[in-house]
Amino acid sequence: MRIVLASQSPSRLGILRSAGVEPVIRPADVDEDALLAELIDAPPAERVAALASAKAAAVADDFPDDVVIGCDSMLLLDGELQGKPHTVDATTERWRRQAGKTAELLTGHCIIRGSERVVDTATTRVFFADATDADIQAYARSGEPLECAGAFTLEALGGWFIDRIEGDPSSVIGLSLPLLRRALYSFSLDVSDFWAR
Incomplete structure (x- = not known):
């Protein structure tokens, strides 16, 4: 039995590898914009859980004997969900809005x-530093935050600009190990069953 990651996220892969797991990588092809449009009035946690469910379900039939993980992260800032900024300009604008705030x-x-299926959402409070405009622009130009939910990383350059978090650090990076552990236990599986030998 293997863990299958329905994602091409290097951060999620890094979390699993650091935790002793070498997953099968099978990125899911999901129209996220269309799904979010259908769920426009749903609570934020339900929207991100629906995206994660769509990703896991897209590949689960190909791996009936394995554990398939789908994830999706978004930042809830000032009551609005924020996805990946994709461009330097969008990242700069996002950081100008979130600097010094909590989300x-x-x-x-x-x-x-x-x-069997477990669907859940991990929520972590992020306290953003009041970064200078020069640092915001340099961080955006680095390219690192362009494809990250919330336009930041915790584990790399972005760590300079996060004052603290309240909650699960691994979920901020993209995959909650505590949540995954609880799901495996609910399937009567041990975490150590998946450690690379």
Whole structure:
């Protein structure tokens, strides 16, 4: 039995590898914009959980004997969900809005094993530094935050600009190990079953 990651996120892969797991990588092809448009009135946690569920379900049939993980993260800032900024200009603008503020990073998870399924969302409060405009622009130009939910990383250059978090650090990076552990236990599996030998 293997863990299958329905994502091409290097951060999620890094979390699993650091935790002793070498997953099968099978990125899911999901129209995230269309799904979010259908769920426009749903609560934020439900929206990110729905994205995670769509990703896991897209590949689960190909891995009936394995554990499939789908995840999605978005930042809840001033009551609005923020996805990946994609461009330097959008990243700069986002950071000018979030610098010095507190927001919630929501990471939806869907973990599937055969007919069993756990869907949950981890929420972590992020306290952003009041970064200078020069640092905001330099960080945006670095390219690092362009494809990150919330336009930041915790584990690399972005760590300079996060004063603190309240919650699960691994969920901020993209995949909650505590949430995954609880899901595996609910399937009567041990975490150590998946450690690379």
